[in-house]
Structures are given as structure tokens and as C-alpha cells.
Amino acid sequence: MYLAVVILLLCRLSFEASSVPIGSRSILRAIRDNSSADLPDAAVDLNATNFDYVLKDSPASFAVVEFFAHWCPACRNYKSHYEKVARLFNGPDAVHPGTIFMTRVDCALKINTKLCDRFSVSHYPMLLWGTPSKFASGGSEPKQDGEIRKIDDGRTAERLLNWINKQMGSSFGLNDEKYQHEDLHSNYSDPGQIARAIYDVEEATSAAFEIILEHKMVKPGNRASLIRFLQLLVAHHPSKRCRKGSAEILVNFDDLCPSGMLIDNTDKTLATNEMAALGNFQICGKEVPRGYWIFCRGSRKDTRGFSCGLWVLLHAVSVRIEDTESHTAFTTICDFIHNFFICEECRQHFYDMCSSVSTPFNKTRDLALWLWGIHNKVNGRLRKEEASLETGDPKFPKIIWPPKPLCPSCYLSWGHENSTNGQIDWDQDEVFKFLVGYYGKTLVSVYKKKGLNRNRRDEIAMTDDMVGATNAVVVPVGAAVAIVVASCAFGALACFWRSRQKSRKTRRNWS
Numbered sequence: 270m271y272l273a274v275v276i277l278l279l280c281r282l283s284f285e286a287s288s289v290p291i292g293s294r295s296i297l298r299a300i301r302d303n304s305s306a307d308l309p310d311a312a313v314d315l316n317a318t319n320f321d322y323v324l325k326d327s328p329a330s331f332a333v334v335e336f337f338a339h340w341c342p343a344c345r346n347y348k349s350h351y352e353k354v355a356r357l358f359n360g361p362d363a364v365h366p367g368t369i370f371m372t373r374v375d376c377a378l379k380i381n382t383k384l385c386d387r388f389s390v391s392h393y394p395m396l397l398w399g400t401p402s403k404f405a406s407g408g409s410e411p412k413q414d415g416e417i418r419k420i421d422d423g424r425t426a427e428r429l430l431n432w433i434n435k436q437m438g439s440s441f442g443l444n445d446e447k448y449q450h451e452d453l454h455s456n457y458s459d460p461g462q463i464a465r466a467i468y469d470v471e472e473a474t475s476a477a478f479e480i481i482l483e484h485k486m487v488k489p490g491n492r493a494s495l496i497r498f499l500q501l502l503v504a505h506h507p508s509k510r511c512r513k514g515s516a517e518i519l520v521n522f523d524d525l526c527p528s529g530m531l532i533d534n535t536d537k538t539l540a541t542n543e544m545a546a547l548g549n550f551q552i553c554g555k556e557v558p559r560g561y562w563i564f565c566r567g568s569r570k571d572t573r574g575f576s577c578g579l580w581v582l583l584h585a586v587s588v589r590i591e592d593t594e595s596h597t598a599f600t601t602i603c604d605f606i607h608n609f610f611i612c613e614e615c616r617q618h619f620y621d622m623c624s625s626v627s628t629p630f631n632k633t634r635d636l637a638l639w640l641w642g643i644h645n646k647v648n649g650r651l652r653k654e655e656a657s658l659e660t661g662d663p664k665f666p667k668i669i670w671p672p673k674p675l676c677p678s679c680y681l682s683w684g685h686e687n688s689t690n691g692q693i694d695w696d697q698d699e700v701f702k703f704l705v706g707y708y709g710k711t712l713v714s715v716y717k718k719k720g721l722n723r724n725r726r727d728e729i730a731m732t733d734d735m736v737g738a739t740n741a742v743v744v745p746v747g748a749a750v751a752i753v754v755a756s757c758a759f760g761a762l763a764c765f766w767r768s769r770q771k772s773r774k775t776r777r778n779w780s
């Protein structure tokens with residue numbers, strides 16, 4: 270019993286570690302945070318070039334845009350008020366991330382003239398409120414009751430937040446602390462909530478690869494397993510930009526890192542900074558990782574997050590594969606979790622469940638239902654553990670899934686949930702149908718609506734990636750040389766990153 274507790278704690282510790290964004294961004298933030306005198310702006314500066322696509326891409330439910338002019342003294346005085354509110358909502362350190370996206374546009378810059386005209390900006394500073402997608406596609410005169418509204422009383426931070434609270438029926442406060450009064454609720458009967466999980470799937474994908482890098486997990490013996498998993502992602506990841514990023518890695522994998530080069534590097538002289546720099550490769554594009562979770566956000570800092578996002582990724586892949594791929598996909602997922610999931614207890618459990626499968630899968634349905642079944646097995650086990658250890662998230666208790674309100678037809682009409690032994694009479698055809706709808710169409714519905722599958726947007730993000738990679742990495746000069754010399758020893762992804770650094774100018778566009 271005691272041993273089990275220790276193992277469980279170890280497992281949770283690693284979750285906690287992995288839910289913290291790893292990489293140069295966290296390092297940069299840590300450095301910045303010390304010089305609190307000049308905190309970086311929390312509100313995001315937008316201009317005519319990026320306004321539409323940044324807003325379209327925002328996972329937030331609402332956006333505020335401040336139109337200002339840099340020469341206007343009133344605007345300069347207002348900035349600290351606006352920033353106070355923006356800090357609550359923007360960035361990885363936000364108290365309420367993913368709720369409201371706070372931005373500003375400088376109308377005194379020539380390139381923004383048209384943009385400011387589009388929103389009929391009549392004075393500075395002028396604040397508008399609406400959903401990000403309405404801003405991205407919208408314009409014209411903001412009306413008092415239109416989809417984009419003028420914020421008529423935002424003169425101080427308090428009043429702005431009041432206005433927002435009235436609008437949303439919320440009770441945000443300027444002194445809110447992270448996780449203090451988390452008003453998260455899990456509405457198990459709302460199928461629409463999964464749509465926002467697409468952002469978490471991206472976050473989890475990106476976290477998974479950062480962890481692989483950070484912990485130097487690629488070894489000669491598991492290299493093939495990683496390649497196969499990447500192949501699965503290229504074809505079936507629900508997010509297009511992750512498919513693209515996975516393909517980029519894959520296309521270059523063999524050239525960059527012949528298997529002979531994967532030596533186990535035990536040289537500990539490279540400091541965390543350099544490791545962070547290597548982790549700067551962003552498999553899902555420039556905007557990911559964002560540093561926070563949305564659908565998978567826990568009400569405590571050490572619950573949910575990465576492991577939740579990983580489950581959703583696996584389910585999403587399982588309903589997307591073809592019948593003929595089902596058994597390969599099964600072994601690929603099993604091997605990936607076994608080799609690369611940082612939670613020791615989990616990978617062992619998972620592998621045991623994989624090993625007990627004796628007949629090959631022939632259909633998408635076989636794999637999807639198997640994954641659903643073992644996830645419920647894990648839920649059942651954790652429900653008991655969490656009840657006795659109180660390690661669970663009180664707002665998100667483990668349940669046998671899907672609960673009846675979410676999928677009434679999954680339950681055979683004469684069946685009932687027997688709470689004493691957890692036996693439920695499932696209609697498996699209906700469960701499969703439900704999984705396909707939930708993790709298939711509904712999961713990507715936000716993306717479809719926002720048109721994020723368009724190519725042009727992706728290209729912009731990819732080009733920005735290239736720029737970001739050099740600008741964002743801050744390492745001592747001497748260390749930079751060391752990275753180039755030693756990076757291939759970190760494994761394939763590091764090699765890939767390094768050679769991209771070298772070949773940036775000559776790189777042809779992959780599409």
C-alpha cells in the first residue's frame with residue numbers, strides 16, 4: 270500500500286512538471302519575472318497584417334480591442350489600467366486564461382489606418398468588445414447591442430472589469446489569484462464542450478515532444494516507434510498545423526539523424542538554457558504551446574492538463590483511422606505510450622492492457638471501442654484511488670464515461686448504472702457512433718467555423734516560426750556554439766532543429 274502511494278505521487282509529480290511549459294519560453298518568463306519593474310505587456314499588440322488571423326486563432330470566448338494612438342497622452346495614462354485587466358486574462362501566467370483575449374491596435378501607424386476605419390474608430394482610446402471571430406471577419410459601425418459592442422465605461426481597471434463582469438455574468442476581480450476561486454464547472458451533459466479541446470490536443474502534442482526532447486528520450490531502440498507515431502499524426506492528427514509540423518519532422522528524420530548517430534549522451538555540461546533552446550521547435554506551429562489548458566484545465570494546478578490532452582488526442586486519432594490501419598495504429602499507440610509517456614505507472618498499466626489484446630483489430634470500431642474501454646478501466650481504478658488519497662480534482666471526479674445525459678442512447682434501455690459494481694449495459698454500436706461524432710466532427714468544429722484549415726494562414730504561421738526560432742532564443746554566446754556542436758547527441762528532433770537553423774535560408778517550402 271505504501272509503495273503504491275509513493276508510485277502514485279511520483280506519477281503526479283511528473284504530471285505537474287509536464288504541465289508547466291518547458292522550453293525557452295518558460296526560461297524567458299522566469300528571467301523577465303524577476304525584473305518586475307518593466308513587466309512585458311500582457312495585452313497583445315496587433316496590426317493590420319496579423320489582426321485577422323491572430324483573432325481567428327484565439328481560443329478565447331471573447332476579445333477586447335483597444336484602439337489607441339501612441340502620441341495620445343490620455344492613451345498613455347490609460348495603459349496601466351488596461352494592462353491590469355489584461356494580465357488577468359492573457360498569457361501563461363494569467364489567472365483566467367482563455368476567457369478573454371485583450372489586444373490593442375495603434376491607429377497612429379499608417380498601416381493600421383484601414384483597420385481603424387473598418388471599426389469606425391472615432392476617438393482614442395476606444396474599446397470594443399466581441400467574439401474573436403466576429404472581430405476577425407467584422408467591421409462597420411459598432412452598435413450598442415451589436416455583435417461587436419463599444420465598451421462605454423472602461424475608464425479605470427475597476428470599471429472595465431465591472432463592465433466585463435456585467436457582460437459575462439462573471440465575478441472576476443483584479444485581485445484574483447490563480448486557482449483561488451476557480452469557477453470551472455464540468456457540464457458532463459454538454460457535448461459542445463469538447464470543441465474547445467482541440468486547443469488542448471495541440472498543447473498536449475507540443476508538450477509531449479518537448480518532454481521527449483527535454484528528457485532525451487529518443488534512443489536507438491525506440492527511434493522507429495517515434496517515427497511510426499509521427500506517421501500516425503501526419504495522417505490523422507485532428508489539427509492541421511500539427512499534421513504539418515509532424516510531417517516536417519518526419520520528412521527530415523532520416524537525413525538528419527541516421528540511426529547510428531543516436532548515441533546516448535551522458536555529457537551533463539549543457540545547462541538548462543541550451544536544452545530549452547532545443548525545445549524551441551514547435552510541432553504545432555508558432556502559437557503553440559500557449560502555456561495553459563482550456564477543456565483540460567483543472568481546478569488545481571497539479572491536476573488534469575497534459576494527461577487529459579493526451580487522452581483526447583488518442584481518442585481523436587482512433588476515430589480517424591481507416592479500418593485497414595486499425596491494428597497498426599493500435600501497436601503504434603501502445604509503443605508510443607510505452608516508450609515516451611513520462612508517467613511510469615501509467616505506461617506500465619497501459620502496456621499491460623495492450624498486451625492482453627490477443628486478436629488483431631480489423632476495424633476502426635475495434636480500436637475506438639478498445640481505447641474507450643481501457644480509458645474507463647483507468648477511470649474506474651483512479652476513482653477509487655482518488656477517493657482514498659484525495660489526489661483527484663474535486664471539480665472533475667472520475668466517472669464511467671460517457672454519462673447518460675451525454676449519450677442517452679449509449680445505455681441500453683433496460684440497462685441502468687449499477688453503482689455498486691459499476692456494470693453498465695452498453696449499446697456498443699451507439700457508443701461507437703457517439704465517439705465518432707464527439708471526437709470526430711465536434712472536436713474540430715471550432716476550427717471549421719474559423720476556417721483555420723486554409724492554407725494561407727498556415728503558411729504565415731510557418732514563416733513566422735522561422736523568424737521566431739532565432740529571435741526568441743536567448744542564450745549566452747558561448748553556449749550557442751556548444752549547442753551546435755552537441756545537439757545531435759540529444760536525438761533526432763534536436764538534430765532536426767539544428768539543421769533547420771543552418772539551412773533556414775535555403776529551405777524550400779514544404780506543403
Ligand SMILES: Cc1cc2nc3c(=O)[nH]c(=O)nc-3n(C[C@H](O)[C@H](O)[C@H](O)COP(=O)(O)OP(=O)(O)OC[C@H]3O[C@@H](n4cnc5c(N)ncnc54)[C@H](O)[C@@H]3O)c2cc1C
Nearest residue numbers: 573576577579580606614615618619641644645647665670
Ligand atoms: C495513456 C494514459 C494512461 C494513464 N494511466 C494512468 C495511471 O495508470 N494512473 C494514473 O494515476 N493516471 C493515469 N493517467 C492519467 C489519468 O488517466 C487522467 O488523464 C488524469 O487523472 C486527468 O484526468 P481528467 O479528469 O482530466 O480526465 P481524463 O481521464 O484525462 O480524460 C480526459 C477526457 O476524456 C473524456 N473521457 C473520459 N473517459 C473516457 C472514455 N472512457 N472514453 C473516451 N473519452 C473519455 C472526458 O471528457 C475527459 O474529460 C493516464 C493517462 C493516459 C493518457
Ligand SMILES: *[C@@H]1O[C@H](CO)[C@@H](O)[C@H](O)[C@H]1NC(C)=O
Nearest residue numbers: 296299300301302303304305
Ligand atoms: C530572482 O529573484 C529571486 C528572489 O527575488 C532570486 O532568488 C533569484 O536568484 C532571482 N533570479 C535571477 C535569475 O535573477
Ligand SMILES: *[C@@H]1O[C@H](CO)[C@@H](O)[C@H](O)[C@H]1NC(C)=O
Nearest residue numbers: 314315316317318319378380
Ligand atoms: C505587425 O506586428 C507583427 C507582430 O508584432 C510584427 O512582426 C510586424 O512587423 C508588424 N508589422 C508592421 C508593418 O509593423
Ligand SMILES: *[C@@H]1O[C@H](CO)[C@@H](O)[C@H](O)[C@H]1NC(C)=O
Nearest residue numbers: 454455456457458459460461
Ligand atoms: C449543460 O449542458 C446542457 C446541454 O448543452 C444544457 O442544456 C444545460 O443547461 C447545461 N447545464 C449547466 C448546469 O450549465
Ligand SMILES: *[C@@H]1O[C@H](CO)[C@@H](O)[C@H](O)[C@H]1NC(C)=O
Nearest residue numbers: 627628629630631632635636
Ligand atoms: C479480425 O479478423 C480475424 C480473422 O477473421 C478474427 O480472428 C479476429 O477475431 C477479428 N478481430 C476482432 C477484434 O474481431
Ligand SMILES: *[C@@H]1O[C@H](CO)[C@@H](O)[C@H](O)[C@H]1NC(C)=O
Nearest residue numbers: 685686687688689690691692
Ligand atoms: C446492482 O446489481 C445487483 C445484481 O444485479 C442488484 O441486486 C442491485 O440491486 C443493483 N444495485 C443498484 C443500486 O441498482
